[in-house]
Amino acid sequence: MTPFSVVPQFFLNGCVTSLTYALIALGFTLIYRTVRFFHLAHGAVYTVGAYVAYSVYTALQKGGSGEILVHLVVATLVGMGVAGTVGVGIDRLVYFPLRKNFASDLILLLASFGVFVFVQNLIQLIYGAQILTMKTWPVREGRRILGAVVTDVQLVIIVASLVLMLLLWFFVQKTKFGKAIRAVSDDPVVASIVGINPEKIIAIVFFIGSALAGLAGILVSLETNIEPAMGFGALFKGIIASIIGGIGSFPGAVLGGFLLGFAENFGIWKLPAGWKDTIAFVLLILFLLGKPEGILGTQVKTDED
Numbered sequence: 018m019t020p021f022s023v024v025p026q027f028f029l030n031g032c033v034t035s036l037t038y039a040l041i042a043l044g045f046t047l048i049y050r051t052v053r054f055f056h057l058a059h060g061a062v063y064t065v066g067a068y069v070a071y072s073v074y075t076a077l078q079k080g081g082s083g084e085i086l087v088h089l090v091v092a093t094l095v096g097m098g099v100a101g102t103v104g105v106g107i108d109r110l111v112y113f114p115l116r117k118n119f120a121s122d123l124i125l126l127l128a129s130f131g132v133f134v135f136v137q138n139l140i141q142l143i144y145g146a147q148i149l150t151m152k153t154w155p156v157r158e159g160r161r162i163l164g165a166v167v168t169d170v171q172l173v174i175i176v177a178s179l180v181l182m183l184l185l186w187f188f189v190q191k192t193k194f195g196k197a198i199r200a201v202s203d204d205p206v207v208a209s210i211v212g213i214n215p216e217k218i219i220a221i222v223f224f225i226g227s228a229l230a231g232l233a234g235i236l237v238s239l240e241t242n243i244e245p246a247m248g249f250g251a252l253f254k255g256i257i258a259s260i261i262g263g264i265g266s267f268p269g270a271v272l273g274g275f276l277l278g279f280a281e282n283f284g285i286w287k288l289p290a291g292w293k294d295t296i297a298f299v300l301l302i303l304f305l306l307g308k309p310e311g312i313l314g315t316q317v318k319t320d321e322d
Contacts, residue, residue, distance in 0.1 A: 025164035027282050032129020032170050033240075035278025036178035037233050041255030042262065042270035043185060044229035048104075050202045050265045051222045054122045055096070057129040058107050060252025062100050064245065066231020067238040068140055070096030071151050078152075085153055086319050089173075097228040105134055105220050113216070124214050133248070141245040149243040164198035174236045181232060182271065185225070189267065198222060215281050230255075261304045263314030272312055276300070 041063065048056045074092035078085075111128055120128075153170060160167050189195040197218050202207040205215040233251065252275065262273025275298055284296040304311065 023286070026166065026288055028279075029162075029167055029171070029240065029280040032251065032284065033276075033278075033281035034282055035175050035275040036175060037274075038254050038258045038278050039179055039271045039274030040229050040233040040236070041251055042258035042274045043182065043267065044226035044233070045252075045255045046229075046259050046265060046267060046270040047185075047189075047198075047229070048226040049259070051219055052108075052116075052125075055129065055256070056226075057126065057137065057225070057252060058132040059104075060248035060279065061315070062104050062107075062227045062248075063138075063142055063230040063234040063251050064137065064248035065103050065234070066100035067095040067243050067247065068232035069099040069231075070235040071149055071243055074151055076125070081196075084234055090155060093177075093232065093235050099232045100231025101228035102223040103136075103254055104223040107227075108219060108223045119169075120137070129135045133141050133252075137248065146245060151238050151243065153239060158311055163197040170239045171211040173239065176234060177232070177298075181229065185229070186267070188225070192314065196222060254297060257301045259311075261300060261311055263269060263311030266311070266313040269313035276312075 045056065045059050048059065048257040055109060073095045074088055074294075075223075077088040077091060086260070112125060112134055115125055142151070160172075187196060197208070197213050200213055200219045201215045201222075209215055234247070237247075238314070254272075258273035258277045259270050260273070261276060262269030262271070277300060280300050281293045281296050285293060288296070
């Protein structure tokens, strides 16, 4: 096999990884842009989505006959719904009281980290620390497309990710709720003056952003294993993608996810697979040093400028 013959496969793998990173980054960016602090519990919600989908899918498979794809769609919808509900619950029970008391961003950040640890340990208490696998289609040779081999699971990941990204873009850019979200993001006080309820919008944002995180967790669990600590790595990949793309920018989140995904997958062409995280953090450091506002971010001007 010549060196260039593997390029299509690395490109395909990069697309699959990039789409999942982009989903995590989009949900994280949507929430960050609205409440303006790092919602670290986003990683725990990602894990919740995967575990709930696993439980529903396993129950449906044991319950009788039916198409795998139908069971998978039902499990995915339930997982996304529960993940979204958990996200709203975190905001209402933890962040909302802190916002009412005008807590600083540091307090909110610490609270979000505490929620992350609590949810992760709760999942481990319920399911145990063992690694779980969502068994879908039988293992068989994938389809060859432009020199790359793509599996049924990868096709599901690609199609589901692209559809959800398009729906999110349409929702934020073209609907009344989307305009309200942008208004609250820009200035919640002015938004409330014109009749928009900021807390209602924040709740909707947490549901959508958390549902996206849950979907990302479900899609990743189709290709890899499920474990209680899986949200930690995913969270930081989402944060890195958001930062290098431009924190607060939706197109930047997608672009950052693709840049990170391709950098990791092509990086391990010559490096061991264990270097993936190192590649991600090196990329982050390079952007923080050379372009801290990210690719599509806006540079913050200081008084000295």
